Amino acid sequence: xxxAALPAPASTAAADRRPWLGRLTVxxxxxxxxxxxxxxxxxxxxxxxxxxVAIVVVVADAPDLSxxxxxxxxxxxxxxxxxxxxxxxxxxEWSQRTAMITFTLVPARSRVMLAKLLAALLLAIxxxxxxxxxxxxxxxxxxxSWRYSAGLVGQVAVYTIVPMLAGVAFGxxxxxxxxxxxxxxxxxxxxxxxxxxxxxxxxxxxVDQTRTTEPMLEPGMTAQEWARFGTSVALWLGVPLAIGWWxxxxxxxx
Numbered sequence: 001x002x003x004a005a006l007p008a009p010a011s012t013a014a015a016d017r018r019p020w021l022g023r024l025t026v027x028x029x030x031x032x033x034x035x036x037x038x039x040x041x042x043x044x045x046x047x048x049x050x051x052x053v054a055i056v057v058v059v060a061d062a063p064d065l066s067x068x069x070x071x072x073x074x075x076x077x078x079x080x081x082x083x084x085x086x087x088x089x090x091x092x093e094w095s096q097r098t099a100m101i102t103f104t105l106v107p108a109r110s111r112v113m114l115a116k117l118l119a120a121l122l123l124a125i126x127x128x129x130x131x132x133x134x135x136x137x138x139x140x141x142x143x144x145s146w147r148y149s150a151g152l153v154g155q156v157a158v159y160t161i162v163p164m165l166a167g168v169a170f171g172x173x174x175x176x177x178x179x180x181x182x183x184x185x186x187x188x189x190x191x192x193x194x195x196x197x198x199x200x201x202x203x204x205x206x207v208d209q210t211r212t213t214e215p216m217l218e219p220g221m222t223a224q225e226w227a228r229f230g231t232s233v234a235l236w237l238g239v240p241l242a243i244g245w246w247x248x249x250x251x252x253x254x
Contacts, residue, residue, distance in 0.1 A: 024115035053138035065144025070135035078127040086167025124164035149219035159216040172244025
């Protein structure tokens with residue numbers, strides 16, 4: 001028998017059949033958009049963004065309008081609603097009992113988690129672009145100022161992306177849709193109330209994500225503001241993601 005006729009080693013054949021990460025990301029994107037919950041959440045985000053911009057254009061005076069303020073307003077619906085889609089993206093694997101199928105087709109669970117994060121990242125970027133487009137149209141219709149810092153584009157993009165990734169992280173850590181959604185919104189609020197106690201309120205500007213993310217919508221963030229934002233991201237994104245990654249990769253699938 002010639003060498004060419006010899007069968008390929010099992011490990012090589014398995015590697016050849018392994019789905020490309022880009023394909024897995026497309027599959028995860030489809031999971032976020034082709035379900036009823038995902039579709040209505042995305043549609044609600046777009047409609048609420050459009051309504052908010054339209055109301056401001058009608059109510060506010062032209063001198064009070066600026067692209068900077070409009071963008072800060074337009075990204076709020078996405079930063080609040082998109083994390084729910086990220087939560088459902090992960091939790092649906094367990095609530096709908098598809099995790100066994102997913103991990104049978106793709107045994108490398110870390111690749112599945114990475115694809116979910118990439119899909120969430122891409123959707124958040126698209127949401128930021130849509131919000132920016134709505135803000136630009138609103139500014140044009142309202143005759144407002146087009147003043148906008150180039151560096152602010154990156155800040156607001158990060159402001160929109162981080163909550164989406166945090167939603168995926170909470171979903172992976174809790175793996176229960178209702179619990180993850182309640183935990184995502186309630187735990188930071190309860191924690192912020194806790195650190196407002198006078199004895200420990202000194203750490204609040206570093207761990208209260210409401211305070212640390214506010215400067216993201218204003219130009220010229222200082223090094224200290226970036227440090228505070230990074231600390232809160234490590235707490236509210238890094239910690240749940242580390243727990244969730246371990247639970248998904250190492251936990252039992254039922």
